[in-house]
Amino acid sequence: xxxxxxxQEIDREYLTATRGEGVFLYDSTGKRYLDGSSGAMTANxxxxxxxxxxxxSRQAGCLAFSYRTQFTNEPAExxxxxxxxxxxxxxxxxxxxxxxxxGTEYAMRAAVGYWRELGHPGKVKILGRAxxxxxxxxxxxxxxxxxxxxxxYGTLLHSFALGPTVDASRLAYSGEDxxxxxxxxxxxxxxxxxxxxxxxIAAVIVEPIVGAAGGVLVPPKGYLTRLREVCDRQDILLxxxxxxxxMGRTGEWFxxxxxxxxxxxxxxxxxxxxxxxxxxxVLIREKVVEAFREHSRVAPFGHTFSGNPLGAAVCLSVxxxxxKNCVLENVRSRGEQLKTGLLELEQKHSRMVxxxxxxxxxxxxxxxxxxxxxxxxxxxxxxxxxDVCFREGLLVYPAGIAPRNNAVIVSPPLTISETExxxxxxxxxxxxxxxxSEDS
Ligand code: PMP
Numbered sequence: 066x067x068x069x070x071x072x073q074e075i076d077r078e079y080l081t082a083t084r085g086e087g088v089f090l091y092d093s094t095g096k097r098y099l100d101g102s103s104g105a106m107t108a109n110x111x112x113x114x115x116x117x118x119x120x121x122s123r124q125a126g127c128l129a130f131s132y133r134t135q136f137t138n139e140p141a142e143x144x145x146x147x148x149x150x151x152x153x154x155x156x157x158x159x160x161x162x163x164x165x166x167x168g169t170e171y172a173m174r175a176a177v178g179y180w181r182e183l184g185h186p187g188k189v190k191i192l193g194r195a196x197x198x199x200x201x202x203x204x205x206x207x208x209x210x211x212x213x214x215x216x217x218y219g220t221l222l223h224s225f226a227l228g229p230t231v232d233a234s235r236l237a238y239s240g241e242d243x244x245x246x247x248x249x250x251x252x253x254x255x256x257x258x259x260x261x262x263x264x265x266i267a268a269v270i271v272e273p274i275v276g277a278a279g280g281v282l283v284p285p286k287g288y289l290t291r292l293r294e295v296c297d298r299q300d301i302l303l304x305x306x307x308x309x310x311x312m313g314r315t316g317e318w319f320x321x322x323x324x325x326x327x328x329x330x331x332x333x334x335x336x337x338x339x340x341x342x343x344x345x346x347v348l349i350r351e352k353v354v355e356a357f358r359e360h361s362r363v364a365p366f367g368h369t370f371s372g373n374p375l376g377a378a379v380c381l382s383v384x385x386x387x388x389k390n391c392v393l394e395n396v397r398s399r400g401e402q403l404k405t406g407l408l409e410l411e412q413k414h415s416r417m418v419x420x421x422x423x424x425x426x427x428x429x430x431x432x433x434x435x436x437x438x439x440x441x442x443x444x445x446x447x448x449x450x451x452d453v454c455f456r457e458g459l460l461v462y463p464a465g466i467a468p469r470n471n472a473v474i475v476s477p478p479l480t481i482s483e484t485e486x487x488x489x490x491x492x493x494x495x496x497x498x499x500x501x502s503e504d505s
Contacts, residue, residue, distance in 0.1 A: 085112025088478050088485050090460070098455070101477050101489050102462035106276060106309045106426070109336035110386050111478040117341045117382045124378035133372050140377035147384055148348060151318045154327030156348040160364065161372040165308035165334035166200025168345040169270065172304045172330040173204050174365045176268035179302065179353050182360040188267045190223070191304075192258065196230040196466065198278040199270060199306050208270050211278055213466045226261045228254035228269070232282040234421040243285040250284070251291030258299050268302035268329070269295075273320040274426060276309040280447065280464035280472020281421055281428030286324075293326040302329040302353070308345065309426065312336035313387055313479055316396040316424035323423075329353055336479075339383045344376040387479070396479045399486050400424040403475065406490035414497040416445065416504070425479055428464065431471045431500075445500055447473045453499050459492035 072079055081093040088111050090098045103109060110117075124140065131138050145159035162168050173191050180188035193199060195210040206215060207223040210230075215222055231250045236243055258266060273289060275282035296303040303326075310320035311333040321328065330353065334345030357364050370376065387393065404427055407420045411429065419430040433444035447463030447470055454461045465472035477489060 087111045087113070088481050096458065098458050098460050099477070099485065099489055099492060100460050101454070101475055101492075102460050103336075103476050103478050104340060104460075105335065105462060106314065106474065106476045107335040107340040109312060109314065109339040109479045110383055110392065111480045114339075114341075114386060116386060117339075117379060120378050120382040121341065121375070124375050129375045130370075130373050132369070133367060138372070138374040138377070140374045140381055141372035144346075144377040144380050144384075147381065148333075148346065151384075152331060152348045153319070153322060153325070155351040156327065156331055157351050158349040158354045159346050160349065160367060161344060161346045161377065162368055163343045163345060163370050163376075164200070165306075165332065165345050166202040166205040167368060168308065168332040168334050168347050169199040169208065169304070169306055170202055170204040171347050171365060171367070172270070172332050173208060173268070175330060175347070175349065175353060176302045176304065178365050179356050180267050182356040185264070187265055188301075190225050190261065190266045192225055192228060192254075192261065192266060192269050194228045194230055194254075194271055194275075196232075196275055196279045196282065197227075197270075197272060197306075198276065199272075200308075209278070211466060213470075226257050228257050228271075230275070230279065230282065231284045231288055232275075232279065233285040234283065234419050236285065237419075244287050247285035247288035248291055250288055251295050254292060255295040255299065258295065258301065263299040263301060266299070266301050268304050270304040270306055272306045272308075272310065273323075274310050274315065274423065276426070276474065277462070277464050278466055279469075280430065281426055281474055283421055283423060289321060289324045289326050293328075296329075304328060304330045304332065306332045308332055308334040309336075309476075312339075312383075313393050313396055314424055314426050314476065316393055316400055318393070320423070320426075337383070338376060338380050341383065342376040342379040343370075344380055390480065392479050395481075396424045399479075399481050399483065400427070402483065402486050403427060403477075403481075403489070406486065407475065407493075410490065410494055410497060413494070414501060416497055416501055422475075425476055425481070427475045429473055429475075430465075431473065433471055444471055446470050450496065450500060454492065454496045457492050457496045457499070459489065459496065461493075 084091040193208040197210045199205045199209045210227045305328040331348040338344040418432045431445040451463040462474035
């Protein structure tokens, strides 16, 4: 039978996923896969959770859709209330969209709109960082330092300036003091802002921990606080993209809570619905909403499905599940266990280097130029290693941008158990042995 479904790699034969249960997915032959990446850092409470399925059925039978310019609805109201309670500071407002890309783009439009409302229509640039990803729509890609995904769209994208990549794992090689590194990196970003002219810049957008573009790049301590100060000093909004890191992935509801800063907007997606419905959101600070309220009196426009009751009810049931089952505590303990396991594998396998990350957002790199028996070995990309893992029955997420596309993200569901972490480490060990056997 021919397929009419257009796939990412058009001519590749994809296996069919048919079922999910807990941390496992099954294909149509019945083969089991440990979901060591939660798909794309999304299936945060695992697969086949009955409580969520029941909510979907109940809400769809009661009210699946109402349009946001005609009605508000209870699940969306309650979700906004719960999220703004969890969020730091006066992030007192929530707007819902359908994907992370729409979330970052909404934040972009809201930032430009905020300055326009205040009488600064020239503040339109959004500065991201050199290694970053904020989504595939044109605005989101314009803010992204993703050199692999940008070239196809050339001049359609804005070429906003980019701040420097920040990666604390490099300190192991450079020997620089962590706090000094954070200050230096923030100062370099400020220099870029000054060169670009702050009166033309609406906002800076950063992932608190860089995900797909870098393979889990954790900033040095203090960096986000310094960046918040830079934005305040230069009169620029700070947008945090917590599409991957938000909703518990790092053991806190938001990765930025590690430093007590309040961004002007905080974007969430992926784990918000944990994959049970396409929902993302933007949490917005009081002063931003106030600017719209005082002047044009309307907020930036949304989408047909924004705040639909079905998606909102799903997200509420995911938050309930996380709270009832003490999932954040599990992230911290299983995260420690998994990181220790990865560091042990790093000792054992010369191919594996630079293990890093926080909670259950962990990453490593595949070394490119280590030599065995005096022979220089070829590089292994994250993608080719993910294929080896796939055959072993383990899903991992290939990350990084060519020529540094040798990173791998390990980010299982936040509900993973101790024995399942052991299984994951065992499967990773086998996959590393496989690639190393090809080296010798
Ligand atoms: N921001 C970040 C940090 C992401 O990792 C992604 C997706 N990988 C996005 C935004 C875009 O999200 P989506 O794919 O849901 O549009």
